[in-house]
Amino acid sequence: MNREDLKFTLSVLRRSLDGDAFTHVVRHTPHADIADELEALPVADVAALLQTLQPADRTELFSHLPERLQDALLPALPRPVVVQLFETLPSDDRADLFNRLSEEAQAQLLPALAQVEREDILRLAAYPEGSVGSVVTSDYVAVTPDMTAQAALDLIRATAPDKETVYVIYVLNAERQLLGTLSLRELVLCPPDSRISDLMRKDPVFAKAEWPRAQAAELIRRYDLLALPVINGGNRMIGIVTVDDAMDIEKEQDATQLARFGGTAMMGGPDLDIRESSIGQMYKTRVFWLAILTFFGILTSTFVAGQEEILSEVIILAAFIAPIIDMGGNTGSQSATLVIRAMAIGDVKLKWRDIWFVVKREIPIALGLGVTIAILEAILAYFSKGVGFDVLMVVGLTMLIVTVLGGIIGALLPFAARRIGTDPATLSSPMITSIMDLLGVFIYFYIAYLFFGHLMG
Amino acid sequence: MNREDLKFTLSVLRRSLDGDAFTHVVRHTPHADIADELEALPVADVAALLQTLQPADRTELFSHLPERLQDALLPALPRPVVVQLFETLPSDDRADLFNRLSEEAQAQLLPALAQVEREDILRLAAYPEGSVGSVVTSDYVAVTPDMTAQAALDLIRATAPDKETVYVIYVLNAERQLLGTLSLRELVLCPPDSRISDLMRKDPVFAKAEWPRAQAAELIRRYDLLALPVINGGNRMIGIVTVDDAMDIEKEQDATQLARFGGTAMMGGPDLDIRESSIGQMYKTRVFWLAILTFFGILTSTFVAGQEEILSEVIILAAFIAPIIDMGGNTGSQSATLVIRAMAIGDVKLKWRDIWFVVKREIPIALGLGVTIAILEAILAYFSKGVGFDVLMVVGLTMLIVTVLGGIIGALLPFAARRIGTDPATLSSPMITSIMDLLGVFIYFYIAYLFFGHLMG
Secondary structure (H helix, E strand, O other): OOHHHHHHHHHHHHHHOOHHHHHHHHHHOOHHHHHHHHOOOOHHHHHHHHOOOOHHHHHHHHHOOOHHHHHHHHHHOOHHHHHHHHHHOOHHHHHHHHHHOOHHHHHHHHHHOOHHHHHHHHHHHOOOOOEHHHHOEOOOEEEOOOOEHHHHHHHHHHHHHHOOOOOEEEEEOOOOEEEEEEEHHHHHHOOOOOEHHHHOEEOOOOEEOOOEHHHHHHHHHHOOOOEEEEEOOOOEEEEEEEHHHHHHHHHHHHHHHHHHHOOOEOOOOOEOOOOOOOHHHHHHHHHHHHHHHHHHHHHHHHHHHOOHHHHHHOHHHHHHHHHHHHHHHHHHHHHHHHHHHHHHOOOOOOOHHHHHHHHHHHHHHHHHHHHHHHHHHHHHHHHHHOOOHHHHHHHHHHHHHHHHHHHHHHHHHHHHHHHOOOOHHHHHHHHHHHHHHHHHHHHHHHHHHHHHHHHOO | OOHHHHHHHHHHHHHHOOHHHHHHHHHHOOHHHHHHHHOOOOHHHHHHHHOOOOHHHHHHHHOOOOHHHHHHHHHHOOHHHHHHHHHHOOHHHHHHHHHHOOHHHHHHHHHHOOHHHHHHHHHHHOOOOOEHHHHOEOOOEEEOOOOEHHHHHHHHHHHHHHOOOOOEEEEEOOOOEEEEEEEHHHHHHOOOOOEHHHHOEEOOOOEEOOOEHHHHHHHHHHOOOOEEEEEOOOOEEEEEEEHHHHHHHHHHHHHHHHHHHOOOEOOOOOEOOOOOOOHHHHHHHHHHHHHHHHHHHHHHHHHHHOOHHHHHHOHHHHHHHHHHHHHHHHHHHHHHHHHHHHHHOOOOOOOHHHHHHHHHHHHHHHHHHHHHHHHHHHHHHHHHHOOOHHHHHHHHHHHHHHHHHHHHHHHHHHHHHHHOOOOHHHHHHHHHHHHHHHHHHHHHHHHHHHHHHHHOO
8 A cells, every 4th residue: 555545544544443444454554654644643543543453453553653652642542451552562662661651650550560561661661761771672582502493493483473583592591691592594494303502603792781772783783683682780681682673773873973963962961852852951952062162262253353453454354264264164074074974884993093094095185175275265355356465375375274274183083082982973063163263263364464464563 | 702812813823824723713703803803914814814714604704804805805815716705605795796896807707607696796786886786685585476384494494505584585476576575483483384375465565676775774674674675677576685784774874974964975976985985086075065165155255355344443343253153053053963863863854844843943942042152252252352342232142143043044954955855964064154154244244333333434
């Protein structure tokens, strides 16, 4: 069914509340598409539609709805339905959902759940947001090392419906410590009486529950895993992170990197989200960076104010302050973002060899850019304002030096950020602007003095 | 084995060239880690080490090496080894490797390959770089709709070693057109005599070979797929894109977004890569954006040059040009990057409803920021330079207006970029700087005239 048909069908179904028809849609249409269309409907209609479904279909669809919609639906659904959702949702989704409830709602919900579910939720929900533990699911297949391949396959057949993935099997000892992993592929291909202990891959890649969740996503990507086992302080396995969750984590992480570069990350605080962050948080984080820029800007403007003498002699110099400081910042942004990008995909690391490689490439490019821009600016300045040759020389030389310096400093800043342990994207942009402003006006007026100093005193 | 041990072991092995020991390392250590350490060794040593391995282990390890190293190794390996690599590498890796060879090397290699491999390489290598076809692997499991589940499992057991993934099975008709998909999980769980045609999921999500590869990665992420089938013009299935490749594609795509924002993307051209792009390409792409900024900058400087009169009266005004244009650009970058981030993770789309939501949030925040920054600037200006009250008013009011305008315009630019079909990150940054420069000086001198106009003429 294409999206137009789906939209139409749902608009009909929300009035007719035909359970059979909606069930058919749910079982034959990708849930991500249904979720998109449901977002546009009134919450009460979505709640009514959900209640026309069988519990299994309802839980499956609910788990694919965006968090905003899930949160809006819970108060609109009858209590038995909410309890049933919490009992059947995948364990990572329901732990998140639980954490988003108010304390009151949490207290009301817990007694209604069976003990197994209640303990599972509380255990997973205890992990701090942003940690690996917060994205873990406890629905994984565990076998013991002495089992045969056939016994393992039988276990999988019996428990598969409740498992997030059966493609990776985890071998645990009696203390639930992780001994090794095995893939379903290997299990299917080997003789049925093989021992798990002979088949399993020892020393598996793993993550600890307290690590940042982005680290789990990176491990999954680096080692091409379908799922990553997660252990707690006692080396006991608590769950897994699956590759689809890893993709979502990385998507959000990378999208955030750009926002950080634009100056919207609190050092060591949460990143801003245009929907999720409150107006207060947005204001506080953004004013922090703008205030830093204002302070640095005062240095620049104080310096320029001190150049009153030469400015009154050659007033036209004021006109070029803007293009000059712009150029330094822009060339710096270019080289900084190129380096940050290379760091993100692992092409460049914090090593002297890589720093030298980057600088060695940047110098000729920045020189070429500087010469081109200096000449271009001089030509345009001449034809637009008919300025004198000496002013052209001052502007041109400054443009050249500022462009080259901007490129090199911009290339080095991400390394400096990594060195002091900050995220390169967060540190680079405000630093580039501030540094190149100050350097720009220093160089500009110094060169201006060389040419026009004779006019004064 | 931890990384220090691995590094030490490899440094020993590269001299001893002990095949058994290296084979043991290769079979018990994640290949991504071995690849990292091999990158630091001389190419001749790596070539020698590879030749101590059995063909299967060697191919497996080679496929995990970074492209740079693969390209450097090929000339250093004996021809029979190169041919054997091309015959056994996963089909997507070898198509890429082939495309990176010189035309001469390609012509020399092809006759040495068996026909099946030669045709497979040529077919996949024909797809343009950046397309879905260029990341496709032809190693997938295909069954016919009339087969039984048992027959399908037998087929998988027989052919599994050559398949990239056996977890998703593709149901094709006699013309190799895609009828449906099935997961190994479902196959293992169902009765052995079930018909494939009854079990399969019809209308599967797919991609076409000519689509941009980022679109395939997005489909995999959106629908939580392990693999995505790819069809060609005749609706025939040509291969699959697996989730691990999708993660790598998205990583590069997102890292690139930041570089575009920094002004290093040619509209409609390839993105710059600090290692891969030539110095010429880097120069050309970057000078393009800097030149655009120079042209816009001329408008700004021409305008300021025209304000000679008021500047000679109130020379101190020149000192604040820099902070004012900075603030507009920075506030704009903040809001633009927040919107771009939200667009990237799908929280905000090109709809009036979302545009209104963003602007509605930005206005109070920008106002708050503007008032704070204006007061801060005024206070700092007073204490650092002791400027008069009227100058403080001019600077303060300008800061306020510029900050508010910067925030709102910055928030709208990504929508405008989407509207005209450009990548929001590419368009926003240079536009923000240029627009806010011009607006900034317009507003500044207009307000200056309001306060100081009486001093003139």
